[in-house]
Structures are given as structure tokens and as C-alpha cells.
Amino acid sequence: MGQEYLNVKFKETGHSNMYFPQFIPYSFIEKEASHVEGFSPELALVTIGGGKELEEKLVVRPTSETIVNHMFTQWIQSYRELPLMINQWANVMRWEMRTKPFIRTLEFLWQEGHTAHATPEEAEKEALQMIDVYTKFAYEQAAIPVIAGRKSKAETFAGAACTYTIEAMMGDRKALQAGTSYNLGQYFSRAFGTQFSDENGQRQYVWQTSWAVSTRFVGGIIMTHGDDTGLMLPPRLAPIQVVIVPIWKKADERTGVLNAAISVEKLLKTAGIKVKLDESEQRTPGWKFNFWEMKGVPLRIEIGPRDVATGSVVVSRRDIPGKPGKDFAVSMEHSALEAHVKSRLEDVQASLLQRATSFRDSNIVDASSYEELKRAISQGKWARGPWSASDAKELKVKEESGATIRCFPFDQPQGWKTCFMTGNPADEVAIFAKSY
Amino acid sequence: MGQEYLNVKFKETGHSNMYFPQFIPYSFIEKEASHVEGFSPELALVTIGGGKELEEKLVVRPTSETIVNHMFTQWIQSYRELPLMINQWANVMRWEMRTKPFIRTLEFLWQEGHTAHATPEEAEKEALQMIDVYTKFAYEQAAIPVIAGRKSKAETFAGAACTYTIEAMMGDRKALQAGTSYNLGQYFSRAFGTQFSDENGQRQYVWQTSWAVSTRFVGGIIMTHGDDTGLMLPPRLAPIQVVIVPIWKKADERTGVLNAAISVEKLLKTAGIKVKLDESEQRTPGWKFNFWEMKGVPLRIEIGPRDVATGSVVVSRRDIPGKPGKDFAVSMEHSALEAHVKSRLEDVQASLLQRATSFRDSNIVDASSYEELKRAISQGKWARGPWSASDAKELKVKEESGATIRCFPFDQPQGWKTCFMTGNPADEVAIFAKSY
Numbered sequence: 001m002g003q004e005y006l007n008v009k010f011k012e013t014g015h016s017n018m019y020f021p022q023f024i025p026y027s028f029i030e031k032e033a034s035h036v037e038g039f040s041p042e043l044a045l046v047t048i049g050g051g052k053e054l055e056e057k058l059v060v061r062p063t064s065e066t067i068v069n070h071m072f073t074q075w076i077q078s079y080r081e082l083p084l085m086i087n088q089w090a091n092v093m094r095w096e097m098r099t100k101p102f103i104r105t106l107e108f109l110w111q112e113g114h115t116a117h118a119t120p121e122e123a124e125k126e127a128l129q130m131i132d133v134y135t136k137f138a139y140e141q142a143a144i145p146v147i148a149g150r151k152s153k154a155e156t157f158a159g160a161a162c163t164y165t166i167e168a169m170m171g172d173r174k175a176l177q178a179g180t181s182y183n184l185g186q187y188f189s190r191a192f193g194t195q196f197s198d199e200n201g202q203r204q205y206v207w208q209t210s211w212a213v214s215t216r217f218v219g220g221i222i223m224t225h226g227d228d229t230g231l232m233l234p235p236r237l238a239p240i241q242v243v244i245v246p247i248w249k250k251a252d253e254r255t256g257v258l259n260a261a262i263s264v265e266k267l268l269k270t271a272g273i274k275v276k277l278d279e280s281e282q283r284t285p286g287w288k289f290n291f292w293e294m295k296g297v298p299l300r301i302e303i304g305p306r307d308v309a310t311g312s313v314v315v316s317r318r319d320i321p322g323k324p325g326k327d328f329a330v331s332m333e334h335s336a337l338e339a340h341v342k343s344r345l346e347d348v349q350a351s352l353l354q355r356a357t358s359f360r361d362s363n364i365v366d367a368s369s370y371e372e373l374k375r376a377i378s379q380g381k382w383a384r385g386p387w388s389a390s391d392a393k394e395l396k397v398k399e400e401s402g403a404t405i406r407c408f409p410f411d412q413p414q415g416w417k418t419c420f421m422t423g424n425p426a427d428e429v430a431i432f433a434k435s436y
Numbered sequence: 437m438g439q440e441y442l443n444v445k446f447k448e449t450g451h452s453n454m455y456f457p458q459f460i461p462y463s464f465i466e467k468e469a470s471h472v473e474g475f476s477p478e479l480a481l482v483t484i485g486g487g488k489e490l491e492e493k494l495v496v497r498p499t500s501e502t503i504v505n506h507m508f509t510q511w512i513q514s515y516r517e518l519p520l521m522i523n524q525w526a527n528v529m530r531w532e533m534r535t536k537p538f539i540r541t542l543e544f545l546w547q548e549g550h551t552a553h554a555t556p557e558e559a560e561k562e563a564l565q566m567i568d569v570y571t572k573f574a575y576e577q578a579a580i581p582v583i584a585g586r587k588s589k590a591e592t593f594a595g596a597a598c599t600y601t602i603e604a605m606m607g608d609r610k611a612l613q614a615g616t617s618y619n620l621g622q623y624f625s626r627a628f629g630t631q632f633s634d635e636n637g638q639r640q641y642v643w644q645t646s647w648a649v650s651t652r653f654v655g656g657i658i659m660t661h662g663d664d665t666g667l668m669l670p671p672r673l674a675p676i677q678v679v680i681v682p683i684w685k686k687a688d689e690r691t692g693v694l695n696a697a698i699s700v701e702k703l704l705k706t707a708g709i710k711v712k713l714d715e716s717e718q719r720t721p722g723w724k725f726n727f728w729e730m731k732g733v734p735l736r737i738e739i740g741p742r743d744v745a746t747g748s749v750v751v752s753r754r755d756i757p758g759k760p761g762k763d764f765a766v767s768m769e770h771s772a773l774e775a776h777v778k779s780r781l782e783d784v785q786a787s788l789l790q791r792a793t794s795f796r797d798s799n800i801v802d803a804s805s806y807e808e809l810k811r812a813i814s815q816g817k818w819a820r821g822p823w824s825a826s827d828a829k830e831l832k833v834k835e836e837s838g839a840t841i842r843c844f845p846f847d848q849p850q851g852w853k854t855c856f857m858t859g860n861p862a863d864e865v866a867i868f869a870k871s872y
Contacts, residue, residue, distance in 0.1 A: 019545065021540070021542075021543055022527060022529075023480070023529075040487070041486060041487055042486060043484075043485075043486070043487075044459070044482050044484070044485045044486075044494075045484040045485070046480050046481065046482050046483075046496065047481070047482075047483045047484060048479075048480070048493075049479075049480045049481070049531045050477060050478060050479070050480075050531030050533070051476070051477055051479075051531075058480075060482065060496070069589065080716075080718040080719070081720075090527075091457075091526075091527065093459075095486030095487075096487045097486070106457075106459075107458055107459065109455065267440055279518075282515075283516070304505065306490040313480070324742045358853055372571060408701060436441075
């Protein structure tokens with residue numbers, strides 16, 4: 001879901017897919033101080049291999065900066081090899097105490113990008129570019145109106161110079177960090193000795209980035225668009241965009257209805273639409289309606305004997321349940337049906353984004369005092385307000401309200417700002433929320 | 437490489453992609469007797485998680501039959517859920533003592549299909565269907581003329597009723613088992629209690645299959661087509677099908693050459709060809725020629741100042757080195773160039789398959805006596821001969837010649853056959869070879 005789209009974007013922006021070993025010698029993890037501190041409580045360790053106790057424990061990768069740097073030191077000699085920009089699709093393991101499906105799991109699937117550059121400017125540009133790729137993916141494919149921005153120092157990943165994030169508002173109004181891009185500076189290159197000879201023959205440490213989205217994003221889609229009936233998938237990411245349910249009662253209706261259903265399936269497939277004909281005779285049409293609604297299929301096409309007679313079908317939208325979302329008597333005629341379905345899929349895509357955007361905007365409060373912030377948070381909302389206070393004050397907000405700074409959004413209001421906590425001038429507004 | 441093609445084929449044949457946990461409780465592995473016997477010497481075990489010794493060791497999956505059956509028991513209630521047909525793309529771990537890049541590695545990537553059926557006939561049909569998918573993939577995409585067939589009883593995977601295989605001849609004439617499909621019978625369903633209620637309400641064990649190709653196949657491509665210069669990738673699987681190398685000496689030639697190269701790149705990209713313009717100025721054209729030949733790119737396009745003047749380019753084939761493989765003065769004109777490149781890519785694809793097929797056929801000897809077999813094997817060739825002898829005799833062949841039965845090919849010669857070992861009647865010929 002989305003892997004193909006992201007692969008195209010990664011390649012367009014100059015990255016190659018590679019794969020690195022999943023088992024990492026424990027000594028690698030220890031090389032970067034803040035890295036080992038951050039991850040050591042969460043590691044799964046292999047101590048027995050091929051029936052024997054291992055001399056050195058192996059870490060099941062929680063992320064790959066260490067092994068990537070180990071390889072980069074062997075691949076990079078001079079500025080000619082830079083920038084080196086790779087991506088890996090992989091599973092990672094973090095020993096979480098409290099798990100939640102898709103959001104916080106012991107094992108998850110992700111892509112992790114890793115790049116090495118000759119200058120800090122290039123690394124910064126890359127980190128920003130990739131958070132932009134994620135932002136567009138969220139809006140255009142997943143219909144999730146994320147807010148992109150920079151993490152506060154307190155919330156920045158240990159081992160990174162700067163952390164960029166996309167933050168999504170779930171249906172319960174908690175924030176989900178849905179994608180992350182790190183400007184790693186030289187933390188890892190200094191720890192691993194990842195150096196290159198510049199054009200003057202001087203040895204320099206590379207400047208690095210890493211960036212990732214994971215199966216957590218799938219959780220984000222479920223919790224953004226889903227309702228009590230089940231999933232509601234944005235058409236551009238749905239593995240099945242249209243399900244066809246044939247309906248008949250009398251045996252002599254069967255062939256006519258099925259033939260019509262098969263020809264509609266063929267027509268839509270030829271038009272590049274991901275279509276599923278549910279022709280199983282072991283389930284009733286009502287059972288199938290519920291099943292495919294739960295699965296979040298954006299459009300359903302019903303075909304019964306009367307439809308066959310009139311040469312039409314009924315098209316229903318998952319996002320508008322019941323009669324209001326139904327187009328009765330859509331012509332079965334080739335070009336008419338194709339155009340109708342394509343346009344309805346676009347309607348669903350746009351309407352999911354619009355609905356999520358309205359929901360988000362009606363649940364963000366502009367706070368000009370700490371009291372207002374606390375009130376907004378206690379109502380389950382997000383708060384946005386000018387902030388230039390200390391890390392200690394940030395911790396105080398967290399302890400008293402349960403909310404953290406999700407990000408300083410890239411998109412900032414114009415004009416003079418005063419920190420709502422201290423009354424001092426503030427360069428930026430920050431967004432505060434409770435989060436997963 | 438090939439993942440997209442296989443995913444389409446898997447979906448066309450009714451399978452859904454899923455993902456199962458990589459860590460498997462040790463007790464699961466112990467449930468199927470021959471399974472634990474086969475895999476226990478090769479397991480990597482996680483004994484520490486989140487800083488604590490685990491109560492039950494976790495196996496890092498060597499394959500997923502056990503965890504799949506654990507889930508299937510929860511998903512399958514009645515015949516209505518059957519057939520259940522899934523595929524997983526995943527990494528697996530086997531603690532190999534002697535490793536060889538791509539062919540035998542501690543960690544490898546693969547797809548593993550797992551299916552459950554109501555009848556043994558359906559399972560057998562599925563196992564055969566999937567080895568056929570692999571066979572077509574090998575011929576049509578990888579240009580590898582594999583021989584598909586059934587493993588002998590002695591070589592059948594423990595825990596399977598029947599093993600189907602595709603066997604490929606490498607450049608050193610060793611055999612590589614490049615893909616496998618198992619009819620698992622009820623071994624796992626009985627061990628795990630994977631049952632369904634049939635139409636009469638009777639509880640029955642499901643009949644299962646599993647099938648896999650892995651990164652080993654990449655090794656097969658390298659060792660089938662590669663030469664002393666490096667890789668030689670079949671165009672249909674090559675991540676880069678055409679590399680463009682611009683060539684100039686004088687500074688005032690640069691813009692003209694680069695503009696021409698960019699427009700050729702654009703033209704080919706629009707035509708759906710995977711093209712790479714190597715415009716870096718840090719390397720010489722000669723360096724680039726060697727580099728991209730080593731990487732196995734099927735076609736190279738050179739553009740120099742004279743080509744720009746005449747509106748033409750030079751096209752070289754990777755599989756025919758030097759002047760014989762060069763088309764000089766191919767028109768840069770849109771439709772002419774597109775047609776030329778597409779046709780040359782097809783030429784390379786066909787020629788790789790033809791070359792590998794000739795090589796294979798000239799290295800298989802029809803043996804009508806054990807002496808002939810041993811001679812063929814000692815010359816590094818494969819031997820094919822009628823076989824109906826015992827498992828003990830099969831072991832004797834292995835011990836004396838180093839060759840094993842690779843398969844009884846589906847494609848059998850007509851007519852009466854006499855076992856070359858015993859002189860008894862034989863139903864089939866078998867293929868013997870040394871293997872990886």
C-alpha cells in the first residue's frame with residue numbers, strides 16, 4: 001500500500017534500493033553513544049546460532065544507521081562517490097512494553113533511507129526534501145492532512161542534529177507521528193569513521209540523513225478515515241477500488257447476471273481500475289455488502305436481473321452510507337461506466353481529504369495563554385501557540401497537560417509573536433497535542 | 437528484480453499478500469517432527485528481549501509453515517473459507533556453515549506462498565500451477581532455460597508429500613535449484629490441527645502447499661549470464677536497460693552533447709524504457725563504459741559531437757562486446773530510435789535465452805549405462821537416463837559420482853525405457869548433476 005508510489009518518488013529523487021543484513025554485531029550498536037542509550041532497552045538479541053552459543057551477541061536491527069555506516073566506510077573513498085543515497089525496505093524489531101496494532105508493535109515493516117553528503121547544506125536539503133515527499137504522499141495518496149514541521153530540541157531523536165516530522169490527527173484527536181526525516185549531521189560518521197577525500201585531498205567526515213515511514217502509517221489511515229463499520233480506504237491506496245456484487249434469486253437469472261458482472265469486471269480492469277468480482281455462491285449479497293464495507297472498498301457495484309434488463313448498474317460509495325451515496329441506474333455502456341467510476345473514485349478521494357481537513361482544523365485551538373492551551377488539551381484538542389520557552393517549561397507542559405510539542409510547523413502565521421508561556425518574543429508557533 | 441512480475445502472477449492466480457511475525461515460539465517448530473529435525477541445526481534463536489532473558493526462546497523464521505498454520509487454525513472454520521491462498525515477501529535466516537553470495541547465505545529474501553485446500557487434488561493442482569509460474573518466470577523474464585520436474589523421494593523435503601523444482605544449469609555447469617513448490621499433504625495440518633467443517637458438517641484436515649523463490653535466483657541470473665567482464669542482465673529484469681554516455685573533449689562541445697543526451701533520455705523514458713543518463717563529469721567515458729558493463733546494463737548509447745552533428749547515436753549490446761555488437765549511426769529521430777532500442781532489447785533478451793539453452797543442451801548427456809553417467813558427471817556435465825532403482829542405489833550414485841537426481845523432468849521422452857542401473861523397466865528418465 002503505497003510502496004510503489006514511494007519507490008517511484010525515491011528513485012526520482014536519486015535513491016537506489018539496497019538491502020543490509022538484519023543481524024548487527026552488538027559492538028556496532030555501542031559505537032554511537034546516544035544511539036545505544038536510545039535503543040538498548042528495546043533490543044532483541046540473538047545469542048544462539050546453529051546450535052551454538054555465539055561469541056558476540058547479534059542485535060536484530062531496530063534501525064540500520066550502524067550497519068549502513070559500516071558499509072559506507074568501505075564504499076566511500078572520495079567526493080566522487082558522494083552523494084551516496086540509498087533506501088531499504090525491511091522489517092525492524094523494537095521490544096515495546098505496551099503494544100498497539102500497527103502503531104506500536106514489536107516487529108514492524110518500513111522503508112529507511114540513508115544518505116551521505118559532502119556538505120551540511122546538502123544533507124539539510126535532503127532531509128527537507130524527503131519530509132516533503134512524505135507530506136505529498138500523505139495528502140495526495142492517503143488523504144491525510146498532515147502537518148509538517150520541525151521537532152523541538154527536547155523531542156529530537158538522540159543522534160540527530162535536527163528531526164523533521166509529519167503529524168497526523170487521528171479520529172480520537174490524538175497525534176500520530178506518521179513519518180520522520182533526520183538530519184544526522186556527523187554523529188554517525190564520526191562514530192564510524194565514515195570519511196571521504198575532498199577535491200583537495202583532505203579527509204572529511206560525511207554529512208548524513210535518514211528518513212522512514214512504516215506500517216504505522218497504515219494505522220494512521222485506519223484511524224483517520226475508519227468508522228464504526230470498518231475501514232475506509234482512500235481510492236489511490238486501496239488494493240481493491242471497486243467490488244462487484246452480483247445479485248439473483250431465481251436460478252434462471254444466474255447466467256444473465258453473472259455474464260453482465262463479468263463484462264463489467266473486464267471493462268473496469270481494462271481501464272486500469274482495481275476491481276474484484278465477488279461471485280462466490282456460498283455467501284449472501286447482504287453478507288458481502290458488510291464484508292467489503294468492513295474492508296473499506298471505496299465503491300461497490302450491484303448488478304441484479306432488473307439492472308441486466310435495463311443495461312444499468314447501481315454504484316454505492318463507502319464514504320456515504322445508504323441511499324445518499326448510491327447512484328442508481330448508471331449505464332453499463334462501456335465509456336459511460338468507466339468515466340462514472342473514475343470520477344466517483346476521485347470524488348471519494350477528495351471527500352476523504354476534505355473531511356479529515358475540516359475535522360483537523362475544527363480541532364486545533366489557537367492558544368494565547370497557558371490556560372487556553374491546557375483547556376484545549378483537556379478537551380482532547382490540539383493547541384497552537386507562539387513558543388520560545390525553555391526545555392524545562394516544555395517538560396512542565398507535558399507533565400501538567402499530557403501534551404508535547406508535536407512540531408514547529410513549516411507553515412507559520414505572519415506577524416509579531418509573543419510566547420504564551422513567558423511573554424518573550426517568539427519566532428514561531430508550535431503545535432501541542434497528546435500523541436500515540 | 438522480478439518482484440512486480442511475480443506479484444501480478446500471484447494475484448492472477450488468486451493469492452493475497454500478507455505478513456506474518458518473524459519471531460516464532462520455539463514450541464511451534466517442535467510440533468511437526470520432520471520439520472524440527474530438518475531445521476533445528478540451522479536456527480538463529482532470540483533469548484534476550486528488552487533486556488530480559490525470555491521464558492521461551494524465539495526462533496527467527498527459517499520458513500513460515502508453523503506460524504502460518506497457527507494463524508490458519510484461527511481463520512479457517514468451514515469449507516467457505518477455502519481455498520485460503522496467501523503469499524508473503526520476507527527475510528529468512530538459516531545458520532549455514534559454508535556460505536556463498538546469493539546461493540547460500542545466513543539471511544536471504546524470498547517470497548513464500550502458503551495455501552490450504554479442501555481436497556488433495558486441489559493442493560496437487562496448486563503445487564503444479566506454482567512451479568509452472570516459476571518456470572515461465574525463468575524462461576520469459578530471466579532468460580534461464582530451467583528444467584522443471586519432480587524431486588526423487590530421497591531428495592523430497594521432509595514434511596512434504598511431493599516436491600517440485602526448477603533446475604538451472606550455471607556457467608560452471610553445476611545445477612542450481614532455483615525455485616520449489618511443495619505439496620505438503622496433511623503433515624502440517626495434522627500437527628497444528630488446521631481443520632475445516634465440510635459441506636456435511638464433518639471436521640477435516642486441510643491439504644496444503646507452499647512454494648518459494650529467493651534471492652538465490654539472483655545468483656542464478658549472475659551465474660547463468662555473467663562473463664569475465666561482470667554481470668549481463670536480461671533486459672526484462674534489468675533495473676537499468678539503457679545507459680547513455682555523453683562524450684566530449686572541448687568545452688564548447690559540452691552543451692550540444694548534453695542537450696542531445698538529455699533529449700534521448702527523455703524520449704526513451706517516455707517510451708517506458710528504464711534509462712540512465714550518466715552525466716557525471718568526475719569520470720571518463722572509458723571508466724563509465726567499464727562500470728556499466730560490469731553492472732550488466734543490456735544496451736549503451738554513446739553520443740559525441742560528431743553524432744550531434746549527424747543527428748545520430750551509437751548503440752552497443754552488452755552481450756556482444758566490441759565492434760560486432762555496435763550499431764553505428766542510429767538516427768536520433770524520435771520514432772526510429774525508440775523502435776531501434778526496443779527491438780535491440782528484445783534481441784538481447786532472446787539471445788541470452790538462446791545462448792543459455794544451447795549451453796545447457798550441449799552439456800546434458802543421455803546415459804544408458806552407469807559408466808556413461810559417471811563419465812558425463814566426471815566431465816562436469818549433466819546426465820539424463822531412465823531410472824527406477826532404489827533409494828540405496830541413488831545414494832550410491834551420489835557417493836561415487838558426486839551427482840544427485842535433480843529431478844524427474846515433466847518433459848519425458850516417448851517410448852520404452854530401461855533403468856540404466858538395474859535393467860528393470862523404468863517409467864521415467866531422471867536428470868543427475870552436481871549441484872550448489
